[in-house]
Amino acid sequence: MKLTIKEIAIFGMLGAVMYASKFIMQLLPNIHLLGVFIVAFTVVYRKKALYPLYTYVLLDGIFSGFATWWIPYVYIWTLLWGAVMLLPKKMSGKIQPVVYMIVCAAHGFLFGTLYAPAQAILYGLSFKGMIAWIIAGLPFDCIHGISNFFCGMLIMPIIMVLRAAEHGAIERQ
Numbered sequence: 001m002k003l004t005i006k007e008i009a010i011f012g013m014l015g016a017v018m019y020a021s022k023f024i025m026q027l028l029p030n031i032h033l034l035g036v037f038i039v040a041f042t043v044v045y046r047k048k049a050l051y052p053l054y055t056y057v058l059l060d061g062i063f064s065g066f067a068t069w070w071i072p073y074v075y076i077w078t079l080l081w082g083a084v085m086l087l088p089k090k091m092s093g094k095i096q097p098v099v100y101m102i103v104c105a106a107h108g109f110l111f112g113t114l115y116a117p118a119q120a121i122l123y124g125l126s127f128k129g130m131i132a133w134i135i136a137g138l139p140f141d142c143i144h145g146i147s148n149f150f151c152g153m154l155i156m157p158i159i160m161v162l163r164a165a166e167h168g169a170i171e172r173q
């Protein structure tokens with residue numbers, strides 16, 4: 001996964017866009033575009049989508065503090081990236097947007113459950129304590145999943161813009 005200077009600049013900017021979008025939307029609990037960006041970047045850049053993803057994770061830690069809440073971010077967004085990587089590259093144009101929206105929504109619905117093991121380890125929760133933590137967070141996970149689904153309508157337009165930008169860059173060379 002050797003990077004060109006152009007890719008380093010692009011991925012740095014995409015990671016910064018992810019962080020800026022989350023910062024701008026922080027007044028809305030569990031409503032953000034992070035899943036949308038991760039799905040779109042993964043469809044377009046495949047393995048290299050990990051660069052903007054971890055740029056975002058690093059920026060979030062730098063500006064919000066490397067506290068215990070941040071530790072699950074090291075793996076939780078990668079799970080969404082991995083789920084998108086497992087999807088077929090060639091899907092019907094009609095089902096593509098729906099599949100991406102569903103995957104994005106599923107990550108939102110499962111966010112608390114995916115976050116819970118780290119919480120259990122960090123805070124010494126028993127299995128029952130972890131389950132209680134998951135149940136207590138279900139209303140927030142519902143908001144997260146529903147908002148990810150509707151925000152997911154932006155995935156295909158972002159993919160088209162990124163691909164057009166990549167094509168434009170290739171044609172100018």
